[in-house]
Amino acid sequence: MVFRFCLFLFILCASVLTNAQDTFAYDIKVKFKGIETSKNVQLAHYYGNAQFLKVDSAKAENGIIRFKGTQGLQGGMYVIVLSPSVYYDFLISGTEPQITIEADTSDFLNTVKFTGSKENEILYNYRKYLADKTNEAMEVQKVLRTSKEPLVLDENKRKMKAMQEEVNAYIKNTVKTHQDTFAGKIIKINMEPELPMEVPLLPSGKKDSTFMYRTYKNKFFENVDFSDERMLRTPFIQNKVEKYFKDLVYQVTDSITTDADRVLRLAQKHKDVYRFVLWMMSNKYENINVIGLDGVFVHLAENHYLKNADWLDANQKAKFQERVDILKPIITGKVMPLLILQDTLGRDVNLMDIKSKYTLVYFYRYDCGHCQDHAPDLMKFYEENKDKGFAIYHAGTHETGDMKEELEKTKGFIKKYKTEKLINVLDLKLRYDFRKRYDVYKTPTIFLLDSEKRILAKSIPLEDVKGFVEFHEKKLAAKK
Template identity: 35%
Template structure:
């Protein structure tokens, strides 16, 4: 594939300074922002690092420490640590999750059973956190044993009831601590019983619709969307991803509606920035046709429209990106192509007949184009049966390479064009089209599929998926009653 421009991840620059992995030097200053003393028996003379989560896929290193022969170490620095869920990595693929609220505490444990042997001093958050893990771990071991042994269902139900009672008591006892919010965020919304008796297929449909609707509406109830500490946990990212992957119809209107509804609930500036970034980045790079309209919406409404949240470079780049994308969204009439065909005559998109038009942008020197073009031409009979006209457009302005490419790949049966035009005044060659800015051609080959009115119905479709896409499109039109 020949790549001309890196068109993805523009919005990431708004978070670049936050999400970078960085190391905070230990401070010898008398001003201490954090001091975490630890002892892990069994890790003598090892290096450890302290990092906070940034969503579920990144960690930001804040400090490193060297354990002595007895496993003693200190994380220490003059700057305050941002609050949230951290991890302490103490050996290969082994780590402890700890909550950073109070930044001056100590703990001791060992490598044999870090959770059950953990003891904290001066950290109510972590005492409650590890106490919950110990108690729940013990109770679930007991429950799983009974279930595997297929013991008395009444006994199993009793254990389950005890677990619920313990959780309720624990939440009440620790309701003022962040750990209470953190644990609650892992719970799914509880769906109330369906009030109607299910006795017919129609009742079943209503039952499942009720469950889905309630679950979706209350999906974020257990997560405080205005507590920025959740940015530094895995749970906010996982919730957003699950919501948009599993509960939102992957069509632009649905994505936009649900994104706006979610954003209406978020007032905290940092959480707002993070959620905007997550949704926009998802649909900037999505492989689902048409969802870039959701990206354009997020960019226009929440980047350009809320410019104070971002740096000026991010806003400018987003504005430029939207300017390219909006005319190319599904349903838009494709910008007119003004080309010259091999005989020297003018060739335009509008002049090409057919129920569909397939615009194939390529570069004669592109190795991937040389692989894909034979696959395109092998579908000639299919194109004819569906009244699909193919317009192959060279984005490189070299006549010999262009004509040689047409001859080598036997493309004479389709429409061929190049952006070279002799000037009527000077006789010199003129170029009309900025392929990057007008058609978002940052790599080749790229395919646009148009309906008979030259409106975009598909774009960036792989060559071997053209027929599948046409079938999907026609079936969808039938479902909607559109001829």
């Protein structure tokens, strides 16, 4: 009797252990025809449109890859990565414990089958439908390109129009039928907003030429669910925001900041989405090469990071505040902050006292390789442009606290590179921290100023100055 009880207890414990080992928060079985045995395969998800974040890996055994884990997967668009250039995407809504994916990798779209995932059935039925209609449309377009028969052309134009109407109706119906699914949201975010068929007339009787643009811009995000953080693990929110700013926003600071605030208000429906969109924008405009847009980052930092970013700790906020304090006084369009350096005789030379149409403030270091290499180009630029109203305030940044040594090495630079005709100055009185005052983290750094010492451009390459000034003068002439 004791033996039977112990045997029963052993079987019971073994069963419990087996069930525990077989219970996973996610279990994704992939059956790929044509995959090599023992191939290492990655499971990852999108994060924005530029990167995959790996979450698991497994080896292929007899054509089967199995990803499993004890912690659930967050919803998003995932990819099975066979190599950097070969991968297949699918959806995880965040609620599926088990999914089976079967496909022939030589024709994934037409052979893929999903078990345990309604989301992917919806998505891939939609993709297959679009692929079929695209093939049909290509045949019609071929006829339109090659035929010269009016009746044939008319017939195929009608076919094309009917096909487009059919596709639009299919997409609308799919989104409506599956509006509560993640797949439905993915399909919807890729829909273009509907526009009116007719353009209204202005009081003058003419058609409103900007009506469609304004309407399209206003409706651009109507198909985006900013409240669903799963969208972060797809490429689509980043794609939409980037397209909006590239195609619909006039690239001047005031327009960009106004539209940035608009998009960020929409993104505030979910904290993580807001955080991502804010990071996207600030990363772009802090490092942008387009002259005159430096005020965008300052605006984002002041009005969003320093006000709403509760995910930042005190040190991180202090760093943002420091960047604002540095950049705000030297935003393009502002008058250059006070700069009084000394010439090699120790006399003060106030930047504001220089009378010229344009002034280049050229921050350099005597021991900087780039500065030494570019010194001949700088002198050539001066000789070619001195009669066009250019002055060059050649400002040496100090490296040590020994200003006697600084002065001698600066004199050596001036003599060696023959910059005597420039306004050669340095900070003999140690008044300035050039990094914190003028954002000079590398040399050479160039500020281009107008006659009133307003900043026209900063961190502009010397070779671009002439072209920029010509463009600037054309703009001024157009306003007259």
